[in-house]
Amino acid sequence: MPLLTDALIATLRADTPGCAGPCVHFNHAGASLSSRQTLTAITAHLELEARVGPMEAAVMAADGVARARTAAATVLNATPEEIAFATGGSAAWGTAIASLPPLRPGDRVLVARQEWGGNLTTLRDKAARAGAGVEVIPSLEDGRVDADALAGLIDDRVRLVSLTWGAANGGLVNDAAAVGRVARAAGIPYVIDAAQVVGQIPVDVKALGCDMLKAPGRKHLRGPRGTALLYVRREFLDKVTPAWLDVQSSPWADHLGADHGPVSPRDDARRLESSEASVALLLGLGNALEQALALGIDHIRARIHHLAQGLRARLDALPGVTVRDIGDPETRSGLVSFTVEGLAGSAVRARLADQGLTLGANGVPYTPLDMTARGLTEIARASLSYLTTEAELDRLAEAVAALRI
Template sequence: MPSPLSPAAVDALRALTPGAQSTTHFNHAGASLPSSATLEAMRAHLWREATMGPMEAGIAGREQSERARLLAARLLNARPAEIALTSGNSAGWGRAFAALGPWRSGERILVGRHEWGGNLAAMRLSAQRAGATIEVIPSDSSGAVDPQALEAMLDDRVRLIALTWLPANGGLINPAAAIGQVARRHGIPYFIDAAQAVGQLPVDVAEVGCDVLTGPCRKALRGPRGTGLLYVREDFLSRLTPAFVDIRSAPLGADGEPVLRDDAVRFEAAEAAPALHCGLANALEEALEIGVENIRAQIDSVAQALRGQLAEIPGVTVLDQGRERSGLVAFNIAGLEAASVQRSLADQGISIGSNGVPYTPLDMESRGLKQIARASVSYLTTETEIGRLLDGIRKLATQ
C-alpha cells in the first residue's frame, strides 16, 4: 500500500541533493533539484569525452541511453520500442503532432480547457492553414474535463483528442483514463501532455489508453534539463510519418531510399546529448527505487498541508480546482502581481513560479485570471520549508 515517506527517508534524500542545502525550492513544477548521483553520472561522461574524445566516449553514452529507454518503459508500463528520448516535452509533442500529416478543411481537434499554450500554438497554426477547427471540451463542476461532454461532441470529423493531464497553472488532475476510454471506443487518436504527471503520478499508458504521451524529465523526475520522453503506442506508430528524419530515424537502404525505423526511435535525431542521457538514466532509476506510488502519496500529503495553511492567510486566494489534486498549488495575494510575489520571495531565498495567460490561455481566460503564483512541492519538501514560505507570504499579504 503506498504511503508517504518517513521524515528520515526525506532527510536522507535531501542529504544527497546539493540544492536542498542551499535554496528553499517551491518550483519543482518548473524544474526540480537533481541528486548528487545524477550530477555525477553527467560529470563522469563529460570527463570521458574530455579524456577519450567525444565520439570515442559515445559507446558508454549509447549504453546509458538504452538503459534510460528501458527504465522509462518500466516507468510508463510500455515497451522499450515505444519510447523515444527527446530534448523536452514540446519537442516530443510537436514531432508527434506534425507526424499526423496534413490537415483538411472541416476536420476537428478537441482539447481540454487546460491545454498547454505551446501545444495550442502548434495546433492552431496547422488548423488555420487547412481550415480545420479546435474546439474546447466542456469541464464539469470541479473544473476537470468532462468525459460525457466529450462523447456528446464526437462525429466522424474529429481527428484528434488532446489532453493536458495536469495543468501548469494549478493543482487540478484531469481524468486521463476516462477520456481515453471515450477515445478508444470511437477509434480517435488521443495525445496526452503529461509534463507535470510523469514522475509525480503513477503513469500506465495501457490504463490511460493514449496513443501518444509526452513529458519532460526536469520536473518531478529530477532529471537533467534538456531531456524528455515520448511514448508512441506500437499499433499507432505506422500512422505517424515524421516531418523530419535523418540517418538515425530513417537510414538509407541498399537502394538509397530512406527506411523509417519501426519503433519510436523514428522520432529521435542522430545528434544527441549522451551526458544528459547518463543523468537521465540515474534519475529514472532513483524514481523507480523510491516508487512513484510512494512519491505520489508524499507529494499529496505535503501539497494538502500547504493548501490548507495558505487558505488561512488573509488576502490569499488559493486557486486550485479539481476533485483530485497534484503538487502544484496556485494562489494570488490581493493587490500584488504574481511576478512581484515571485521576485519578493526570491529575495528571501525562496523559489516559486508565476504563470501568465500564455501558459494555459483557455483556462485562464475562462476563469478570468491574468496571472497566478505557483508553489509546487516535491517529495523533498519539508515542514520547515513550508513554514518559511508561509512566513514570506504572510509578510507580503500584510504590506
C-alpha cells in the first residue's frame, strides 16, 4: 500500500473536483468530497440505465454491486454475507434497531454520553412505548465511556447496549472494544454507530465484539449520499427479524407450501435490505470503498491524526479560541471542535463560509447528552480528510484568528 506522500495527495486532490474550489472543505464529518472515479462510476451507470433500461442495467452491474459488498466487508473485516446496504446512517441504524426483539416493561437500554441524537430519540420512543428505560453509562474523566462502570450496570433486564463510537461533536473516540467485551460476556446485543469512524480509522468488527454496526457512505469513505453499510454478525442473524419483508429479504419460493406460519427471511444480512436500491450509488460507494482499501485505512488514519493534532495546536494558540475536544488524545478522530469567545458556533461557521471555508456547527440536538453534560450549546466543527493540506490548516487558523479582530 502506498504511503500518503505529498505527491500522492496532490494526485488524489487533482482527482477530486471539490479540491479545485471554490471552497476549502472542512466538513468531511458531514459529507466528504467524492473522487472523480466515484462520480464516473455513478454517472456511467445512470447513462447505461437511460440507454438499456434500469432493470437491464442492474443485471449488467450485478458483479459491480457484489464487488462493493465485498469491499464493504473487507473494510470492516466481515464477510460479504454479513453486509447489508442502506440509504443512510439513520436508516441503517433504525432498520437494525427495529429488527431486535421487542422491549418489555422494566427492560433497560444502555447508551454512552456521545449517543447520536436521532438514535437516542428512537431508543427513548421504543423504550417509552414498552415501559422500558434508557440509561446513560457513566463516563471516564476524559469523557469516554467507562466500560468497567458498564459491567457494574449489567443485570438480566439489560436488553441492548448502543454505542456511538466516534462523537459527532468532537474528536472523542470511545473504546468500543472494551464495551464489546462486557456486552459479549453478558450475552447482550451490542450495536455500534460508527458514522464518524469508518473510512478514517481501521475497523475490525471481530475485535469490537459487536452484533451490528453501521456507517454512511458519504462521510469518511467519500462515497455518495444516499448510501450506508450495515454489518450484522453471522451468529446474531437469528435474533434479527426484519420489520417488513419483500421479494429480496424473503423470496417467496423459500416458504412456498408453508402453512400460514411465520416465513423465514434470507439467511444473510440482506434480510434487512429492500429489493429497490440505486445501483448507481452502490457502484459509486463500491469505488470509494476500493479506493480507501487501496490507500490503506491505517495510512489514512495516520495522516488525519497528524493533521488534526496540528490544527488543534494552531487553534489552541489563539486567544479567545477554545478547542473542545475531549477523550484520549492518542485515539481522537479528525473532527476538531472549538468555540470562539463571543460567537456562537453557527456564527463562526457563517463568517468562515463568507471566506470560502466550509465548516460544520453542532448544537445540542445532535449529541444531547454530551453537550448538556458539558454545558455546551453549540460548537464549530472543522473535520479533516487525508486530502486536507497543511496550507489549508494555516488558512483556517488565520481566518479563525481574524474572527475576533
